[in-house]
Amino acid sequence: MKAEELVDLAPVIPVVVLDDPDAAVPLARALLAGGLPAIEVTLRTQSALESIERIAAEVPDAVVGAGTIVTPEDAERAAGAGARFLVSPGATDTLRRAMNATGLPFLPGVSSASEAMALLEHDVTVMKFFPAEQSGGAACLKALYGPLPQITFCPTGGITTDNAPKYLELPNVACVGGSWLTPSDVVREGDWDRIEKLAKAAAALAR
Numbered sequence: 001m002k003a004e005e006l007v008d009l010a011p012v013i014p015v016v017v018l019d020d021p022d023a024a025v026p027l028a029r030a031l032l033a034g035g036l037p038a039i040e041v042t043l044r045t046q047s048a049l050e051s052i053e054r055i056a057a058e059v060p061d062a063v064v065g066a067g068t069i070v071t072p073e074d075a076e077r078a079a080g081a082g083a084r085f086l087v088s089p090g091a092t093d094t095l096r097r098a099m100n101a102t103g104l105p106f107l108p109g110v111s112s113a114s115e116a117m118a119l120l121e122h123d124v125t126v127m128k129f130f131p132a133e134q135s136g137g138a139a140c141l142k143a144l145y146g147p148l149p150q151i152t153f154c155p156t157g158g159i160t161t162d163n164a165p166k167y168l169e170l171p172n173v174a175c176v177g178g179s180w181l182t183p184s185d186v187v188r189e190g191d192w193d194r195i196e197k198l199a200k201a202a203a204a205l206a207r
Contacts, residue, residue, distance in 0.1 A: 001063070001084065001085070001105055002105055003085075003105040003106065003107060003125075003126035004125075004126055004152065004174075005105075006038060006063070006065075006085050006105050006107075006126075007107075007126060007152060007154050007174035007175045008174055008175075009037050009038045009063065009175075010035060010036045010037060010038060010175060010202075010203055011164075011168055011175050011176065011202065011203065011205045011206070011207045012036060012164065012175060012176055012177070012178055012181065012202040012203070012205065013036070013038045013039070013040050013065075013154065013156075013175055013176070013177045013178075014031055014036055014038075014039050014040065014177075014178065014179070014181040014182055014199070014202075015040050015042060015067060015156060015177045015178060015179045015182075016039060016040060016041050016042065016179070016182050017042050017044055017045060017179070017182075017184070018041060018045060018047055018048060018051040018187070019045050019047060020047060020188075021047040021050040021051045021054055023051075023187055023188075023190065024041070024047075024050075024051035024052075024054045024055050025054050025055060025058045025059060026190065026192050027182065027187060027192065027195060028055040028059040028062045028064065029059055029062075029192070030192040030193075030195040030196040030199065031062070031181065031182075031195060031196075031199045032059060032061055032062050033196050033199070034195070034196040034197070034198070034199020034200040034202070034203055035199060035200055035202075035203030035204075036181070036199045036202060036203055037061065037062055037063050038062075038063045038065065038085070039055065039062055039063065039064050039065065040065045040066070040067040040085075040087050040177060041055070041064060041065070041066060041067065041083075042066075042067040042068040043066055043067065043068045043069065043074055043077075043078065044068050048066070049066075049077055049078070049081040050081075052064055052066055052078065052081040052082055052083050053081045053082055055082075056081070056082030056083070056084070057082065063084050063085065064082070064083060064084060065078075065083050065084055065085035065086060065087060066078030066081070066083040066085075066086055066087070067086075067087040067088075068087075068088075068089065069086045069087060069088040069095070069099060069106075070088065070089065070090075070095070071095070071098075072094060072095065072097075072098030075095070075098045075099045075101075075102050075106075076098070076102070078102075079102040079103075079104055083104065084104060084105075085104055085105045085106060085107070086099050086102065086104050086105075086106040086107070087106065087107045087109070087128055087156075087177075088106070088107070088108050088109050088128070089109040089128075089130055090108070090109045090110070090111075090115075090130075091108030091109060091110065091115070091118075091119060091127075095108070096108055096119070096122060096124070105126075107126060107127060107128040107154055108124060108127055108128065109127070109128040109129075109130040109156075110127050110128070110129060110130075111129065111130060111131065111135040112135075113144060113147070113148065116144070116148055116151055117148070120148075120150070120151070125150055125151055125152060126151075126152045126153075126154070126174075127151060127152070127153055127154070128153070128154050128155075128156055128177070129141060129153040129154070129155040129156070130155070130156050130157045131156070131157030131158060132155035132156055132157040132158055132159060132167070132176075133157055133158025133159070133163070134157060134158060135157075137155075137158075137163075137166075137167075138155075138163070138166045138167050138170060141153055141155060141167065141170055141172060141173060142170055144172065145170065145171060145172045148172075149171075149172065151172060152172060152173070152174050153172055153173050153174070154173070154174060154175050154176060154177055155167050155173060155176050155177070156176065156177030156178070157177075159176045159177065159178040159180070160178065160180050161178075161180055161201065161202070164176050164178065164202075164205055165205060165206070168205055168206065168207045169206075173207075174207070175207070178202070180198070181195065181198045181199055181202055182195060182198075
């Protein structure tokens with residue numbers, strides 16, 4: 001799978017923080033049932049890699065990825081756990097090379113024209129825009145489209161069900177990343193029906 005195909009799977013990529021690996025499989029199944037096949041599990045918890053392993057093994061129709069990739073070791077470990085894509089908050093040359101070396105599609109994070117242009121020099125045209133709301137939001141991405149129309153973005157950071165539509169209507173936005181689909185209390189309670197309903201609402205957002 002290429003990065004272009006990844007961001008076209010659904011209008012929203014859920015950004016998931018998992019403290020309990022036992023929740024990984026039912027959560028992934030609920031998101032998938034709701035129409036969101038791509039799932040970003042962030043490497044912010046001790047159970048993240050195990051969660052990715054479980055989803056990869058038990059929910060093969062889900063496209064599970066790893067987020068918060070900040071070191072080459074993160075990229076290697078995520079790939080070894082079965083991640084099918086990588087997402088980073090930023091992109092140094094060292095990290096870009098490491099993510100590229102895994103052979104997986106990756107969404108490197110940028111928040112400025114210069115950062116985006118640096119990645120273009122290495123033929124990277126699909127990027128994460130982060131932190132989206134704090135970096136100028138949809139207005140910033142609209143402005144970037146003029147000089148950099150060849151870049152496709154997945155904005156993440158401060159995205160909600162209310163402001164997602166204004167991003168998705170932009171020609172240079174393929175999807176958004178959001179954590180609103182998996183509230184920590186809902187995950188902790190194991191309310192998978194609620195997660196599925198949130199996913200269905202997100203999957204129905206127009207692009």
